[in-house]
Amino acid sequence: MYIDKHGDAWYKCSLHNHTTFSDGKRTPAELVEIHRAADYDVLAVSDHWLTWPGELTGDALPPDTYNCDDRPEFIAAALAERPDRPKQIGLLNAVELDCGGIDTRSGVYHILGLGTCGRTDWSKYHGKAAQDLIDIVRKHKGLAFLAHPAWSLNTPEMINSLRHLSGAEIYNTFSDVGFNARGDSSLLLDIVATHGNLLPFIATDDTHFLLGEEVTSFTWIKSKSTCRKDLLDALARGDFYASQGPRMAISRQAGSFRVECDPVSEIIFYTNRPFSFERRHYGTDITEHTYTPHEHDKYLRVEIRGADGKRAWSSPIKV
Ligand SMILES: [Zn+2]
Numbered sequence: 006m007y008i009d010k011h012g013d014a015w016y017k018c019s020l021h022n023h024t025t026f027s028d029g030k031r032t033p034a035e036l037v038e039i040h041r042a043a044d045y046d047v048l049a050v051s052d053h054w055l056t057w058p059g060e061l062t063g064d065a066l067p068p069d070t071y072n073c074d075d076r077p078e079f080i081a082a083a084l085a086e087r088p089d090r091p092k093q094i095g096l097l098n099a100v101e102l103d104c105g106g107i108d109t110r111s112g113v114y115h116i117l118g119l120g121t122c123g124r125t126d127w128s129k130y131h132g133k134a135a136q137d138l139i140d141i142v143r144k145h146k147g148l149a150f151l152a153h154p155a156w157s158l159n160t161p162e163m164i165n166s167l168r169h170l171s172g173a174e175i176y177n178t179f180s181d182v183g184f185n186a187r188g189d190s191s192l193l194l195d196i197v198a199t200h201g202n203l204l205p206f207i208a209t210d211d212t213h214f215l216l217g218e219e220v221t222s223f224t225w226i227k228s229k230s231t232c233r234k235d236l237l238d239a240l241a242r243g244d245f246y247a248s249q250g251p252r253m254a255i256s257r258q259a260g261s262f263r264v265e266c267d268p269v270s271e272i273i274f275y276t277n278r279p280f281s282f283e284r285r286h287y288g289t290d291i292t293e294h295t296y297t298p299h300e301h302d303k304y305l306r307v308e309i310r311g312a313d314g315k316r317a318w319s320s321p322i323k324v
């Protein structure tokens with residue numbers, strides 16, 4: 006967590022993770038401990054077709070503490086019992102639903118549902134279309150995000166046909182590392198934005214503990230607290246940005262956009278224009294730059310890259 010110059014808190018959130026309850030290689034308890042040790046504030050456990058049963062301590066949680074707003078506090082209390090666990094972590098119910106099988110020509114979509122409520126047998130929704138899965142997540146009081154669209158070979162037309170998405174993964178670590186090599190969806194989502202669909206961006210690890218993808222990419226969320234309601238309100242407002250470490254803030258000043266950030270080697274301003282002589286600003290330990298939109302710019306998004314290769318991505322902003 007960090008506090009910005011306006012006094013607002015930004016929480017370090019890992020929003021897409023799998024455990025031994027689906028195809029991950031670590032238990033929920035191990036997932037929590039690894040993220041707590043890496044200074045995360047919020048963890049969403051998003052097993053495939055399954056909301057995590059909550060066996061943090063090895064004991065099943067009582068049914069009335071499972072799956073609703075009181076669960077993070079219960080878990081936090083459990084975590085606080087041990088003196089060697091100094092930091093609490095907020096937990097967010099989540100699930101990953103998918104359709105389309107293994108041939109992308111038939112339309113593969115993976116939908117990340119964040120903050121869902123209620124004990125749900127998700128398996129009864131197998132075979133539903135992508136829009137149905139989004140609507141089902143929302144019916145369970147969650148927010149739906151499009152997971153790894155580049156990995157799924159989603160086309161801009163496929164993405165633009167979907168309604169009521171709260172955002173999309175601009176970067177998914179697991180889809181990039183090891184044998185995967187298709188984790189960066191920025192080009193695809195730039196085309197989507199060029200068509201006027203300004204989906205906000207999250208970054209995730211899609212942790213499975215298979216390829217060293219864990220604790221790499223995350224989302225900074227500006228929220229009043231780490232409880233479910235405040236996090237979902239912030240996600241619905243778009244008060245977040247994707248990162249692998251670097252922090253940034255964008256402010257509008259008399260028609261220009263000013264970026265302030267941690268010291269990085271590149272600040273890049275992506276818009277709908279092909280030609281731009283001001284797209285990349287680079288150097289050593291840059292901490293600010295101002296971009297004045299061209300008359301044909303319709304949207305702007307900012308990407309910063311540190312000397313260590315770590316990046317952060319703003320959501321697209323209407324110019
Ligand atoms: Zn997936």
Ligand SMILES: [Zn+2]
Binds near residue numbers: 021211
């Ligand atoms: Zn996943």
